[in-house]
Amino acid sequence: xxxxxxxxxxxxxxxxxxxxxxxxxxxxxxxxxxxxxxxxxxxxxxxxxxxxxxxxxxxxxxxxxxxxxxxxxxxxxxxxxxxxxxxxxxxxxxxxxxxxxxxxxxxxxxxxxxxxxxxxxxxxxxxxxxxxxxxxxxxxxxxxxxxxxxxxxxxxxxxxxxxxxxxxxxxxxxxxxxxxxxxxxxxxxxxxxxxxxxxxxxxxxxxxxxxxxxxxxxxxxxxxxxxxxxxxxxxxxxxxxxxxxxxxxxxxxxxxxxxxxxxxxxxxxxxxxxxxxxxxxxxxxxxxxxxxxxxxxxxxxxxxxxxxxxxxxxxxxxxxxxxxxxxxxxxxxxxxxxxxxxxxxxxxxxxxxxxxxxxxxxxxxxxxxxxxxxxxxxxxxxxxxxxx
Amino acid sequence: xxxxxxxxxxxxxxxxxxxxxxxxxxxxxxxxxxxxxxxxxxxxxxxxxxxxxxxxxxxxxxxxxxxxxxxxxxxxxxxxxxxxxxxxxxxxxxxxxxxxxxxxxxxxxxxxxxxxxxxxxxxxxxxxxxxxxxxxxxxxxxxxxxxxxxxxxxxxxxxxxxxxxxxxxxxxxxxxxxxxxxxxxxxxxxxxxxxxxxxxxxxxxxxxxxxxxxxxxxxxxxxxxxxxxxxxxxxxxxxxxxxxxxxxxxxxxxxxxxxxxxxxxxxxxxxxxx
Numbered sequence: 001x002x003x004x005x006x007x008x009x010x011x012x013x014x015x016x017x018x019x020x021x022x023x024x025x026x027x028x029x030x031x032x033x034x035x036x037x038x039x040x041x042x043x044x045x046x047x048x049x050x051x052x053x054x055x056x057x058x059x060x061x062x063x064x065x066x067x068x069x070x071x072x073x074x075x076x077x078x079x080x081x082x083x084x085x086x087x088x089x090x091x092x093x094x095x096x097x098x099x100x101x102x103x104x105x106x107x108x109x110x111x112x113x114x115x116x117x118x119x120x121x122x123x124x125x126x127x128x129x130x131x132x133x134x135x136x137x138x139x140x141x142x143x144x145x146x147x148x149x150x151x152x153x154x155x156x157x158x159x160x161x162x163x164x165x166x167x168x169x170x171x172x173x174x175x176x177x178x179x180x181x182x183x184x185x186x187x188x189x190x191x192x193x194x195x196x197x198x199x200x201x202x203x204x205x206x207x208x209x210x211x212x213x214x215x216x217x218x219x220x221x222x223x224x225x226x227x228x229x230x231x232x233x234x235x236x237x238x239x240x241x242x243x244x245x246x247x248x249x250x251x252x253x254x255x256x257x258x259x260x261x262x263x264x265x266x267x268x269x270x271x272x273x274x275x276x277x278x279x280x281x282x283x284x285x286x287x288x289x290x291x292x293x294x295x296x297x298x299x300x301x302x303x304x305x306x307x308x309x310x311x312x313x314x315x316x317x318x319x320x321x322x323x324x325x326x327x328x329x330x331x332x333x334x335x336x337x338x339x340x341x342x343x344x345x346x347x348x349x350x351x352x353x354x355x356x357x358x359x360x361x362x363x364x365x366x367x368x369x370x371x372x373x374x375x376x377x378x379x380x381x382x383x384x385x386x387x388x
Numbered sequence: 389x390x391x392x393x394x395x396x397x398x399x400x401x402x403x404x405x406x407x408x409x410x411x412x413x414x415x416x417x418x419x420x421x422x423x424x425x426x427x428x429x430x431x432x433x434x435x436x437x438x439x440x441x442x443x444x445x446x447x448x449x450x451x452x453x454x455x456x457x458x459x460x461x462x463x464x465x466x467x468x469x470x471x472x473x474x475x476x477x478x479x480x481x482x483x484x485x486x487x488x489x490x491x492x493x494x495x496x497x498x499x500x501x502x503x504x505x506x507x508x509x510x511x512x513x514x515x516x517x518x519x520x521x522x523x524x525x526x527x528x529x530x531x532x533x534x535x536x537x538x539x540x541x542x543x544x545x546x547x548x549x550x551x552x553x554x555x556x557x558x559x560x561x562x563x564x565x566x567x568x569x570x571x572x573x574x575x576x577x578x579x580x581x582x583x584x585x586x587x588x589x590x591x592x593x594x595x596x597x598x599x600x601x602x603x604x605x606x607x608x609x610x611x612x613x614x615x616x617x618x619x620x621x622x623x624x625x626x627x628x629x630x631x632x633x634x635x636x637x638x639x640x641x642x643x644x645x646x647x648x649x650x651x652x653x654x655x656x657x658x659x660x661x662x
Contacts, residue, residue: 055481058497145476146475147475272495273489276478276482277489279474280472280478284469287462287469288542
């Protein structure tokens, strides 16, 4: 009713009145404070400082972080193409990539087949899976307001794996059965863990981790039972797959997986500010006008889709979703406008490196990449648990 | 103007508010007082529209709250909830800047004007000096001032503050309540706060609503409401009320030297219904 008159009556009583922000003057405190208020924070900053700076994300910081990680990611991808049981010189890797990307295909050499048919899809799958896992971890952590949340720890990957195995046994001929059932398994597991970790007093870290660990144990036991009881020769190779394995290169599902990952990144990024508010608290977010239920449902579906999609083609790869978002937050703060792209890119880098490691450490034998990430990730998890 | 008309609210079967009415005029500060569990926080949440009352209604500027969009309400109400905490690495400025969300819908970055509002609010609550610290590193009192800054950064028309003086030392209790009263007058706000320090309530509130077991015991000026009989009835202990020599307003004194629990009678909702 009467806001306007009061605002105008304020303008000439600045000495005593706390004036509205647009004509802010500071009485004469420390000069540093004065500068902080009067100089627009955006305008005078070096690029280097923008990277290290605390505080709300700016367009400059986001683009800088993304550019840095993209360059790093491309480097790692080329390195991963070069490494393997048959190392191919980087100059040749570069030449082959160049030739294929710009349509000058000559006669197929062995190196070309290795790069384009075998390592290429595998590296792409690694990039996509790493991005998906880190993004799923980031989303779950915001949704549950808990830095320990992650698809593998919460049993969501186990649920997806059970779904994928079920699809393999029952509906092998149905084209999209595997990712679809993996998604369903992930979504159901998450709903279960979420329901179990809630009590009348709200949600606690202890209950969440406990519920997740119990669910995961249960699911992996069920999977072990299924594998033991069903004498299906097709399931033999599954033990390796269950521990995380990128060697299939997606088996024709690569375009689908890439689509899911990119789509999920975009959808999540559009809701970055809502996620920031959710990090503080659901009630606080609602008070500031966030449609909490809608955002939560979306995040829940996206995380399940990512976890299900990745598990159905690459098995259960643990701890990338835990370690990567945490490191990103340590480096650049918790603002999701930075965290979402940075976690996706870093996840891609980390998993590609881990897979290169898995391929080369005991070459020509290969290790399951999930074992590598878990070996590296568990100590980190303990560290986090002690600090939580 | 914010108005609650004969509001009744129950969590399931447990009655939290019974027939509460309240008017907060423009430029007025109203305090909610009463024992723990008497429905103060519930009333704040009903006033904000977070809880929908089973009967009665809440009006803002003469219109029922349900007629406003969530965004309009988010722009109009500055709210502090009890025991606000952040578990992630987030700077004070980031936290306060979040209050600008209702002004710029959807994705994007905060404008310079948003940053200025946040800094202005931080300066008012004397929290500007630690704007770049992590929320997790703050002391209880520092956090409380930042939380108040977040409510002010909304540039609201209504302030609903649940224990704004919690964790603050004596000086900051006085400073923050003075600030709230000054802003309420100068920016024509309607403010409601919950506090347990009855002497501060007497000094800073224009009117006081005393609640007990979800029922209004009294609503009026501090000297009308904060009387010996009322307070003894509400809290079940002996109190002495005289005049504050500095302000002439009621002064509430208790003694720790004698056993003074008057038998507290708690009537429940069920009894009331019969």
